Amino acid sequence: MTWEPPHDGPLPQHHHNCLGCGDRNPHGHHLQVRLEGGALHARHTFDERHAGAPGITHGGAIATVLDDVFGFAGYLIGQPAVTRSLSIDYDRPVPVGAICDITARLERREDRKLFLTAEGVDASGARLFTARALFLVVDLQHFHGPRPPDSSARSSRTLL
Numbered sequence: 001m002t003w004e005p006p007h008d009g010p011l012p013q014h015h016h017n018c019l020g021c022g023d024r025n026p027h028g029h030h031l032q033v034r035l036e037g038g039a040l041h042a043r044h045t046f047d048e049r050h051a052g053a054p055g056i057t058h059g060g061a062i063a064t065v066l067d068d069v070f071g072f073a074g075y076l077i078g079q080p081a082v083t084r085s086l087s088i089d090y091d092r093p094v095p096v097g098a099i100c101d102i103t104a105r106l107e108r109r110e111d112r113k114l115f116l117t118a119e120g121v122d123a124s125g126a127r128l129f130t131a132r133a134l135f136l137v138v139d140l141q142h143f144h145g146p147r148p149p150d151s152s153a154r155s156s157r158t159l160l
């Protein structure tokens with residue numbers, strides 16, 4: 001069967017409990033990622049739960065969101081891929097409560113290796129952060145390795 005890339009529009013969440021995009025994770029960012037012209041887009045507003053310094057978004061929260069947006073690259077190629085490396089330049093503080101538009105692109109693929117870039121801008125278009133990532137294509141067995149005895153938290157499997 002030949003893989004057909006998805007059309008422009010919303011992409012499915014990774015699974016319901018995903019910290020980035022899961023609709024049932026009470027601690028999650030509830031990201032909604034869209035495909036537009038071959039790029040991945042997410043409009044996100046960090047809130048008080050994501051503050052580091054008062055009023056400023058924690059860098060780790062930004063990393064979480066970037067990692068998850070990059071994770072949607074799997075939909076571009078029809079295979080799951082996971083983070084091997086993630087690097088972020090924080091150009092400006094990201095105010096809590098401000099709109100942040102994130103665009104990520106698959107720059108190139110070398111066998112299992114997906115080389116990705118991303119940028120976040122504010123409502124005026126000013127750059128907030130940039131990122132690079134290496135994702136590795138994995139088979140579904142990757143997600144079925146050893147689990148802790150209490151596995152109730154993984155009962156929901158939309159994708160995985």
Ligand SMILES: CCCCCCCC(=O)SCCNC(=O)CCNC(=O)[C@H](O)C(C)(C)COP(=O)(O)OP(=O)(O)OC[C@H]1O[C@@H](n2cnc3c(N)ncnc32)[C@H](O)[C@@H]1OP(=O)(O)O
Nearest residue numbers: 014067068071074080081082083084085113134136138160
């Ligand atoms: C369905 C998707 C959900 C997405 C959710 C959002 C994203 C996530 O949160 S994913 C979760 C976080 N990530 C993980 O848990 C992954 C943990 N790591 C792993 O499982 C493994 O390291 C894994 C599978 C990624 C790679 O393992 P393995 O197959 O042994 O690869 P490895 O040999 O280390 O590297 C593969 C290639 O990448 C290269 N490479 C590794 N690191 C780098 C780097 N930093 N820069 C450049 N190249 C690198 C290696 O040299 C190697 O190249 P080659 O194949 O040419 O020799």
